[in-house]
Amino acid sequence: MKKQFRILLFFYHLLSASIIAYGQDTIPLQHEERTIFPIQKLKICDTGKLDSTHQNCQTEIQDGWVNTQTLALNESTWIQASIIFLEDHQTNLALMGRNFRGAHEVYWNGELIAQNGVIGSNYSKSKIGRYQFYALIPPHFLHAGKHHLAIKHLKMGQAQNIGARLWIGSFVDFKKQDTNTNNQMILMLTVFLTSALFFLIFYFGFGRKISFLFLSFYCISYVIKSLLKPYQDFFTPDFLIPYMSFESSHLPANIGSIFLIAFLLWEMLVPKKGLFLAAFAVLSIWGYFGLTEVQYLTTLMIAATAIVTYGVYKKIDGIGWALIGLGGFITLLILWMQGVLGYGYFAGVIFFLVCMTFSVGQRIARQIQLKQAALLRSSTLENQLLKKSIQPHFILNSLASLQELIDQNPEKASDFVEQLAEEFKLVSRVSDQKLIPIEDELNMCRIHLKIMEYRKNASFEFKTEGLSGDEKVPPGIFHTLIENGITHGYGTKREGLFVLSKSANNGHIEYRFFNDGEFEIPENGEADQGTGLKYIEARLKETYDNNWKLKSGKVSGGWKVIISIKN
Numbered sequence: 001m002k003k004q005f006r007i008l009l010f011f012y013h014l015l016s017a018s019i020i021a022y023g024q025d026t027i028p029l030q031h032e033e034r035t036i037f038p039i040q041k042l043k044i045c046d047t048g049k050l051d052s053t054h055q056n057c058q059t060e061i062q063d064g065w066v067n068t069q070t071l072a073l074n075e076s077t078w079i080q081a082s083i084i085f086l087e088d089h090q091t092n093l094a095l096m097g098r099n100f101r102g103a104h105e106v107y108w109n110g111e112l113i114a115q116n117g118v119i120g121s122n123y124s125k126s127k128i129g130r131y132q133f134y135a136l137i138p139p140h141f142l143h144a145g146k147h148h149l150a151i152k153h154l155k156m157g158q159a160q161n162i163g164a165r166l167w168i169g170s171f172v173d174f175k176k177q178d179t180n181t182n183n184q185m186i187l188m189l190t191v192f193l194t195s196a197l198f199f200l201i202f203y204f205g206f207g208r209k210i211s212f213l214f215l216s217f218y219c220i221s222y223v224i225k226s227l228l229k230p231y232q233d234f235f236t237p238d239f240l241i242p243y244m245s246f247e248s249s250h251l252p253a254n255i256g257s258i259f260l261i262a263f264l265l266w267e268m269l270v271p272k273k274g275l276f277l278a279a280f281a282v283l284s285i286w287g288y289f290g291l292t293e294v295q296y297l298t299t300l301m302i303a304a305t306a307i308v309t310y311g312v313y314k315k316i317d318g319i320g321w322a323l324i325g326l327g328g329f330i331t332l333l334i335l336w337m338q339g340v341l342g343y344g345y346f347a348g349v350i351f352f353l354v355c356m357t358f359s360v361g362q363r364i365a366r367q368i369q370l371k372q373a374a375l376l377r378s379s380t381l382e383n384q385l386l387k388k389s390i391q392p393h394f395i396l397n398s399l400a401s402l403q404e405l406i407d408q409n410p411e412k413a414s415d416f417v418e419q420l421a422e423e424f425k426l427v428s429r430v431s432d433q434k435l436i437p438i439e440d441e442l443n444m445c446r447i448h449l450k451i452m453e454y455r456k457n458a459s460f461e462f463k464t465e466g467l468s469g470d471e472k473v474p475p476g477i478f479h480t481l482i483e484n485g486i487t488h489g490y491g492t493k494r495e496g497l498f499v500l501s502k503s504a505n506n507g508h509i510e511y512r513f514f515n516d517g518e519f520e521i522p523e524n525g526e527a528d529q530g531t532g533l534k535y536i537e538a539r540l541k542e543t544y545d546n547n548w549k550l551k552s553g554k555v556s557g558g559w560k561v562i563i564s565i566k567n
Contacts, residue, residue, distance in 0.1 A: 025037075025039055025040055025041050025081060025082070025083050025084065026083075026084045026086060034169075035169050035170040035173045036096075036167055036168070036169030036170065036173055036174065036177075037167065037168055037169055038064045038165060038166070038167050039064055039081050039083065039149070039165075039166040039167065039168055040061075040062065040063055040064040041060075041061070041062065041064075041081055041082070042060070042061040042064060042066065042079055042080070042081050042166070043057040043059065043060050043061070043079070043080045043081070044057060044058060044059035044060075044061070044066070044070075044071075044077060044078070044079060045057040045058070045077070045078040045079075045080055046058065046077070046078070057078075057080065064165055064166065065163045065164070065165055066079065066100075066163070066164045066165065067162055067163065068099065068100065068101065068155065068162050068163075068164050069162045071153070071155045072155065073155050073156075073157075074123050074154070074155065074156065075154070075155065076119065076152055076153065076154045077152075077153050077154075077155065078150055078151070078152055078153070079150070079151045079153055079166075080148070080149065080150045080151075081148075081149045081166070082146060082147070082148055082149075083146070083147045083148075083149055083168065084145065084146045084147070085142070085143070085144045085145060085147065086144060087144050088142060088143050088144050089142040091139055091142070092136075092170055092171045092172055093136075093137045093142055093168070093169070093170065093171065094134050094135060094136050094137060094168070094169070094170070094171035094174055095108075095114075095134070095135040095137065095149070095166065095167070095168050096132065096133070096134050096135075096166070096167045096168070096169075096174055097116075097132070097133050097135075097151070097164070097165075097166050097167075098131065098132045098164065098165060098167075099131065099132075099163065099164035099165065100133075100153055100155075100164045101128070101131065101155065101156060101157040101245065102117065102128060102129065102153055102154045102155045102156040102157065103115075103116060103117030103118055103119045103126050103127060103128060103129045103153075103154045103156060104116040104117065104119075104129055104133060104151055104152065104153050104154070105119055105151070105152040106135040106149075106150075106151050107149070107150040107151070107152075108135070108137055108138070108141050108147060108148070108149060109141055109147055109148055110148070110150075111138070111141075113135050113136065113137065113138060113141075114133070114134070114135030114136065115129075116129030116130055116133035117129025117130070117154075117156075117241075119152060119154045123154075123156075126154055126156065128156045128157065128241060128242050129241070130230075130241055131230030131244065131245070132178075132230070134171065134174065136171060149166075151166075157245060157247070184343070185226060185229075188222075188226055188346050188350070189223060189226050189227070191350055191353070192219045192220070192222045192223045192226065193219070193223055195215075195216075195219040195353045195357070196216045196217075196219035196220045196223065197216075198216075198357065199212045199213070199215040199216040199219065199360070200212075200213070200216040202360060202364065203216060206364055210266055211262075211263050211266040211267050212360070214259045214260075214262040214263040214266065215259070215260075215263045215353075215356060217256070217259040218256050218257075218259040218260045218263060219353065220256075221252045221253065221255050221256025221259065222252075222253070222256055222346075222349060224249075224252040225249045225250075225252045225253045225256065226249075226346075228243065228244055228245070228248045228249035228252065229244070229246065229249050230244045230245050230246065246293075250288055250293060250296075251288050253293075254284040254285070254287060254288050254296065255284065257280075257284055257296075257300050258277070258280060258281045258284050260300075260304070261276075261277060261280045261300075261303055261304065261307070262277050263356075264304055264307040264308065264311075264322070265277055265307060267311070267316070267318070267322065268307050268308065268310055268311035268314070268316050268319075268322075269311075269314065269316060270307060270310055280303060283299065284296070287299065294337055297333060297337070297345075301330050301333065304326055304329075304330075305326065305330070308322050308323060308326050317363070318359045318362065318363055321355045321356065321358055321359035321362070322355070322356075322359065324355050325351065325352040325353075325354075325355030325356055325359075326352065328348065328351040328352065328355065329348040329349065329351060329352040330348070331348070332344040332345070332347045332348030332351060333345060333348045336348070415454075419447050419450050419451050419454070422447050423444065423447045423448055423451060426440065426443060426444050426447065427444065427476070430444075430475040430476075433475055434474065434542065434543055435472040435473065435474060435475075435543060436472060436473065436474075436475045437470075437471075437472055438467060438469065438470075438471040438472065438473055439469065440475075441473055441475065441476075441477070441478050441479060442462075442464065442478070442500075444476070444479045445462060445478055445479050445482050445498075445500075446462055448479060448482055448483065449462055449482060449498070452486050456486075456490070456494065457494065458490065458493075458494040458495065458496065459494065459495050459496075460486075460495075460496045460497075460498065461496070461497050461498070462482075462498045462499075462500075463497070463498070463499045463500070464499075464500045464501070465499065465500070465501035465502070466501050466502040466503055467500070467502050468502075471502070473511075474539035474540060474542070474543045475539070476535070476539065477536045477539055477540070477563070478500060478511075478513060480532045480533075480535055480536055481513045481515075481532070481536070481561055482498060482515075483532060484532040484533070485498065485515040485517050485559065486517075488517065488519060488559075489515055489516075489517015489518055489519050489558070489559060490517050490518070491518070492518075493517065493518055496515060496516060496517060497514075497515065497516045497558075498513070498514070498515045499512075499513070499514045499515075500512070500513050501514075504567070505564075507566065507567050508564045508565060508566055508567055509564070509565045509567050510562060510563070510564050510565075511562070511563040511565075512560060512561070512562050513560070513561045513562075513563075514555070514558055514559070514560045514561075515558050515559055516557055516558035517558055517559055519554050519558070519559050533550070533552065536550065536563075537550060540563070540565075544565055544566070547565065547566035548563065548564065548565045548566065549562075549563075549564040550562070550563050550564075551564075
């Protein structure tokens with residue numbers, strides 16, 4: 001038996017060799033490990049004969065890969081092959097073609113068994129078919145022996161992947177492959193849609209930071225790109241087929257790259273980012289027409305690397321995650337370009353989004369901590385303002401002045417009590433606010449000066465210059481300056497002038513506060529005005545972060561404080 005088996009095996013290989021020598025494929029459909037086989041021996045012909053004579057065939061292909069660039073656009077071509085079944089097959093045998101961008105008619109032993117799209121009498125009456133098409137082989141053609149395949153192909157567009165191919169095998173297993181591809185696409189769409197929603201929520205929920213919106217649009221562009229990719233067209237309605245191609249998917253990808261660059265520009269705080277973004281947008285639109293996908297992605301990697309490098313130089317907060325994300329994206333992209341990872345492109349995008357999610361999450365957690373600290377600081381400042389206005393010595397001195405007024409001038413005593421009550425009322429109303437109208441602040445200043453006139457039996461004048469009336473300032477800052485001025489500059493002096501002026505200078509708003517008090521400078525050259533200035537600095541820090549400066553010092557005729565706020 002062993003000898004007979006070896007003889008049969010010898011003749012099997014001899015038969016296979018002879019078939020290959022004559023340009024025919026032998027398909028062992030009952031192979032133990034494989035159920036789908038590529039068709040390798042093909043002939044490209046100008047005219048089609050539905051037999052095996054292969055007349056008028058200019059090209060013979062030995063490896064099964066058809067270079068679609070060599071086929072004439074908008075013209076019909078016949079692709080023919082001879083196939084031998086070594087044994088009968090039962091059912092569910094199919095032919096599958098991929099990356100033949102156009103319309104097709106499939107003939108098996110001269111019989112039309114499938115159509116993909118429509119091949120009309122002229123191009124205008126033709127209709128493009130699916131990127132991936134199937135042709136079920138009728139049961140009466142599944143017997144052992146030689147069979148002739150002829151496919152009439154009307155090229156209606158150039159596919160990005162110029163290598164097209166034909167397979168034959170189990171239709172059930174073909175559909176399993178399609179299901180796997182479908183699941184992969186659904187997974188990627190889910191990731192992109194979830195990420196888009198994630199960053200959109202961050203945009204609306206955390207101060208409408210524009211970079212979050214850019215990243216959301218970037219994710220949406222890849223949703224559109226994924227939907228336009230042709231390899232999921234087996235579940236796509238026919239009316240969308242003409243718009244589904246690798247070429248069509250490039251445009252939303254290029255637009256998405258503009259949003260990616262915008263995100264990096266705003267996150268890395270690049271100067272003149274608007275000009276940089278406009279230049280890259282022009283390059284992206286031109287790249288859709290003038291660059292291949294690989295060339296454009298190379299340009300994108302160079303631009304993104306330059307921006308992140310600037311961020312490293314400036315030590316931007318969160319630059320570590322940006323480096324990791326961009327590095328992974330570029331690495332996976334290069335592997336995809338080299339053909340090592342089939343989904344390296346999408347994997348790189350997803351990896352970058354994951355890193356940016358971690359970066360954004362950390363940043364938001366830090367913002368929440370800072371916000372909580374700011375609320376605590378604001379409560380402390382509120383208490384300080386109340387304490388400052390209701391200090392025991394201030395109350396005692398005021399009551400002593402009130403007692404004196406009651407004895408000497410009851411009418412003024414009544415007015416004094418009203419002014420004191422009005423000041424407490426104003427202070428308690430604004431102390432919990434971050435910004436108040438300038439008019440409320442000026443009213444507190446005037447009331448306090450009126451109170452101090454009664455207490456010191458003095459006369460104070462308060463002038464304002466350059467104020468429009470719609471300004472908003474932190475509560476108590478000018479009120480505190482008046483308190484400081486009276487405490488330190490009017491010990492014996494019974495007349496005083498206070499002037500508040502506003503001006504704009506080199507993108508800053510300047511408030512200048514002057515009083516003509518008599519100030520003595522200590523030997524160290526520094527004037528200590530107590531906790532008043534510390535309170536003002538804390539309020540400015542809370543409201544304007546680091547975008548302010550405060551200078552104070554003695555000038556000719558008095559004391560001046562300059563508060564400069566970046567506009």
